[in-house]
Amino acid sequence: MGFRVIKGGLLTTVQDLGRSGYQSQGFNVGGVMDRRSFRIANLLLDNPENEAVLECTLIGPTLEFTSSQIIAITGGDFRPELNDDPVPMYTAIYVNKGDVLKVGSARTGRTCYIAFSNYLQIPVVMGSRSTNLKCGIGGFKGRKLNDGDYISTRIKRRKYLPFFLSRSLPLHEFDSSTETIRVIMGPQDDMFSSKGIETFLNSEFTISSNFDRMGVRMDGPFVESKMGSDIISDGIALGAIQVPAHGKPIILLADHQTAGGYAKIGTVASVDLPKVVQRRIDDKIRFKSITVEEAQHLIKVEEHEYQEFRNRIHKPCKEVLEVRLTAQRLEKLFV
Incomplete structure (x- = not known):
């Protein structure tokens, strides 16, 4: 059977x-x-x-x-x-x-x-x-x-x-080749210059071929840090966005490591993670900063949508x- x-x-x-x-x-x-x-x-x-x-x-x-x-x-x-x-x-x-x-x-x-x-x-x-x-x-x-x-x-x-x-x-839900991904800034966004933050939030990034269950690297403009982006390794959350020395954001996905030593400029709101994982190579994304409270509200809206589906x-x-x-x-x- x-x-x-x-x-x-x-x-x-x-x-x-x-x-x-x-x-x-x-x-x-x-x-x-x-x-x-x-x-x-x-x-x-x-x-x-x-x-x-x-x-x-x-x-x-x-x-x-x-x-x-x-x-x-x-x-x-x-x-x-x-x-x-x-x-x-x-x-x-x-x-x-x-x-x-x-x-x-x-x-x-x-x-x-x-x-x-x-x-x-x-x-x-x-x-x-x-x-x-x-x-x-x-x-x-x-x-x-x-x-x-x-x-x-x-x-x-x-x-x-x-x-x-x-x-x-x-x-x-996945017909578009461009998406805006909402992120909560931090926890190490203070390690990036004002120019780096502006680049991150106001530029278009391209999904690269470096894409698997662990994460996806973005191609695009250099995201500038103040004095480098190496940190003492700390915990990694699903959707965390690391920026190594090469200045290209990496979004960490389902099989991400549990700890890492690169600064995390932000974390993708959980409701937008499906938009990330369903991107294809050469698709375009932009990042938009939201608050924790806004992200929590989005979860409530999505739960209401699931109930409407039921x-x-x-x-x-x-x-x-x-x-x-x-x-x-x-x-x-x-x-």
């Missing part, structure tokens, strides 16, 4: 929200790169908020299902196909035994997420099912998925969800009110 991996894709791993509580021992949290897309994928299926998913990077996998269940695909548009027919993103999709899901290359964004109604049979390691590639633990055997792998599911039920036809969200997918859609349309849709789902 599960699925067989026909093609593993470029980098497909099992991920959840990661391992909290171990950074003081030098073990990073890890987990999904795009927490928003991850949450929405599980929300569409009424899954637990931290249920493990597949995270696909740039080129997705091809999966053959050995049991019926419901899936949802969110994040960048990877042009998925089920039995060679296109299927929509941000929508609950019924799959039968023997169906083949092909997740293509990214048309927009950089990562996508596949959630499963029957839950992946992945052992919990240090409180998480996420894959830590550097340490080789968690996920599926501590590594990315390869051709021929097989992953089972934990439950056999949940072959239908209430309000099934309503479980679709009209989201197209309300939307738990209401009868107009097709349900038309008996003939309902019969036609059900026939397509189950025949």
Whole structure:
């Protein structure tokens, strides 16, 4: 009961929200790169908020299902196909035994997420099912998925969800090649000259090819420090923006180190981290300074948006009110 991996894709791993509580021992949290897309994928299926998913990077996998269940695909548009027919993103999709899901290359964004109604049979390691590639633990055997792998599911039920036809969200979040990223300045912004701060906040930066799960380096104008940017190593937060001696900002992402010795000019607001991780090489970004209070308000606004999504997918859609349309849709789902 599960699925067989026909093609593993470029980098497909099992991920959840990661391992909290171990950074003081030098073990990073890890987990999904795009927490928003991850949450929405599980929300569409009424899954637990931290249920493990597949995270696909740039080129997705091809999966053959050995049991019926419901899936949802969110994040960048990877042009998925089920039995060679296109299927929509941000929508609950019924799959039968023997169906083949092909997740293509990214048309927009950089990562996508596949959630499963029957839950992946992945052992919990240090409180998480996420894959830590550097340490080789968690996920599926501590590594990315390869051709021929097989992953089972934990439950056999949940072959239908209430309000099934309503479980679709009209989201197209990563179509733009330019973004404004909101940041909280500090904790070492005082190590940068007024010219350096002005450059950071008023210039356009380009996403470089130095981009992985650990972080992404920006190409652009030199961000000037006062007397160098080396510091005594201290703790690193998700989204911290380091500026080494070369003056090019580096945004630290899911697999960031737990401590570092470069000054951090700012930290990306958590609600904007998905915009960063879904950027593509040569995309453009600008930084905008906000306060801690503004960042906290943005989190509240986003939580309200998630609740609106829940309300939307738990209401009868107009097709349900038309008996003939309902019969036609059900026939397509189950025949």
